[in-house]
Amino acid sequence: MTILMKTVSVVLILSPVIIFTKLATNDEDLPTEETVVCIKNLTQCINSVLLDPNVENGNLLLKSLYEYYNNFDDIYWMMKENDNDKKKRGFYYAKQVLDYGMPSLLLKSVNFDHLKVRFEWNDRSVQELYDVIKSMKALRENVEFLYNELTFDDFDFGTDQPPDY
Numbered sequence: 390m391t392i393l394m395k396t397v398s399v400v401l402i403l404s405p406v407i408i409f410t411k412l413a414t415n416d417e418d419l420p421t422e423e424t425v426v427c428i429k430n431l432t433q434c435i436n437s438v439l440l441d442p443n444v445e446n447g448n449l450l451l452k453s454l455y456e457y458y459n460n461f462d463d464i465y466w467m468m469k470e471n472d473n474d475k476k477k478r479g480f481y482y483a484k485q486v487l488d489y490g491m492p493s494l495l496l497k498s499v500n501f502d503h504l505k506v507r508f509e510w511n512d513r514s515v516q517e518l519y520d521v522i523k524s525m526k527a528l529r530e531n532v533e534f535l536y537n538e539l540t541f542d543d544f545d546f547g548t549d550q551p552p553d554y
Contacts, residue, residue, distance in 0.1 A: 419475065420463045425485045431457040435492035447508030454492075454521045460530060463487060465532050483536050533554055 434453045436447045464486065467479030490496075499522060505515045 404539065412454075413423070418463075420460065420467050420479070420482055422482075424460050424463060425481060425482050428486050429434055429459050429489050430455060432489065435494065439492075439494055442507035444507070444509050447504075447510060449506075451514075451521065454525065458521065458525050461490050461525075461528055461532065465528060465535070468532070469536050476481070480539065483532050487536065491525075491529060492515070494522065495529065496541060 421501055431453050434452065435457065438450045439452070444452075464479055464482045468483055470476045470479060494550060499518075501515050504510070504518065505512075508514070510518075
């Protein structure tokens with residue numbers, strides 16, 4: 390049991406991207422409007438933690454960042470679906486998230502030393518934060534690239550309604 394715990398914690402610490410991967414196996418696992426609402430709420434949570442970083446909020450920040458990444462990653466993979474209806478919904482959701490904006494820490498440089506002191510973290514925790522932020526920035530770039538690469542002739546984003554299910 391101890392060996393398993395050490396192995397799991399080493400994998401999580403060394404490879405935070407591993408826990409991000411979650412593939413939708415059926416339509417029930419695909420992102421929905423609730424996913425977008427969740428991402429917007431997480432953005433607010435992340436920003437509020439960064440406004441007043443204290444010891445109690447360090448783990449909340451990491452948890453929120455991972456959850457944000459997982460939800461946004463689901464939308465990204467939905468954008469790459471072969472099924473055009475699912476793809477259109479993925480693009481619709483991506484547009485909502487991109488228009489809403491990302492957590493502020495993705496838009497500016499982060500003072501990791503300040504957060505390390507405020508959260509009372511060790512170097513490993515700071516590295517984990519750095520890695521998840523780096524992964525989130527890369528994911529945002531991938532979503533923006535995919536979103537901008539598409540020709541929108543077939544997509545009607547002028548309405549406030551998602552494409553038909």
